[in-house]
Amino acid sequence: MDWQFGGIPLHPLFVHLTSVAVPVAALTAIVVAVWPAARRWLSIGAPIIGLIALISVPLATSSGEWLEHRERETALLERHTELADGMLPWSIAVFALLVLWWAWHRFGTTHVTSSAIQRTTAVIGPVLLIAVAIVSIVEVVIIGHAGAESVWKG
Numbered sequence: 001m002d003w004q005f006g007g008i009p010l011h012p013l014f015v016h017l018t019s020v021a022v023p024v025a026a027l028t029a030i031v032v033a034v035w036p037a038a039r040r041w042l043s044i045g046a047p048i049i050g051l052i053a054l055i056s057v058p059l060a061t062s063s064g065e066w067l068e069h070r071e072r073e074t075a076l077l078e079r080h081t082e083l084a085d086g087m088l089p090w091s092i093a094v095f096a097l098l099v100l101w102w103a104w105h106r107f108g109t110t111h112v113t114s115s116a117i118q119r120t121t122a123v124i125g126p127v128l129l130i131a132v133a134i135v136s137i138v139e140v141v142i143i144g145h146a147g148a149e150s151v152w153k154g
Contacts, residue, residue, distance in 0.1 A: 003063035009070075011063040015147065018056040022087070022140045025053035025094050026133035032101060033126035033133075039105050047102050050095035057091045060084070076150035083143045090136040097129050 003010045028046045031038045039046075061084050068081055104121060 001062070001066070003066040009063065009067050011060065011067045014056060014060040014063050015144070018053070018060040018087075019140055019144050021049070021053040021056045022091060022094075023137050025050045025091075025098070026136045029094055029098055029101075029129045029133040032098070033129035039101075043106075044102060047095065047098045050091075050098040054091045054095040057088050061088070074150060076146070076153060080143065080146040080150045083139075083146050087136075087139050087143060090132065090139050093132045094136050097125075097132055101125055101129060 028042065028049050032042055032046050064081065064084060068077065071077060104125065108121070
């Protein structure tokens with residue numbers, strides 16, 4: 001695919017989408033994990049935000065790979081592209097956990113009668129959501145910083 005529009009690479013557009021969508025999805029995950037009222041008013045919106053973040057990652061990496069083949073290769077650019085390859089699993093994890101968390105609060109709590117399962121889920125769910133969200137935010141910052149260095153220092 002030709003990742004340009006009017007002769008201008010689309011990678012910066014997708015990178016900006018990703019650098020906003022992933023942290024917003026991660027912050028949403030943290031909010032729904034720790035604030036019960038947020039679960040009600042975010043409801044299905046939280047997984048949708050996670051889906052937007054998930055979709056933005058392959059767009060950014062694919063357009064970046066296209067752009068990489070048209071640029072002079074440097075160590076900084078290589079570092080950026082290697083780091084960027086690690087973002088997709090974290091976006092998948094945030095999205096999947098948001099969907100599971102939403103489904104649990106929408107359907108699971110009414111159908112599961114075991115209080116032990118409910119207590120375990122009430123502890124493990126938020127811990128996983130928060131941990132994965134924090135790692136995804138850190139990943140976006142590290143990848144974005146490496147990309148900025150490759151553009152401005154490389």
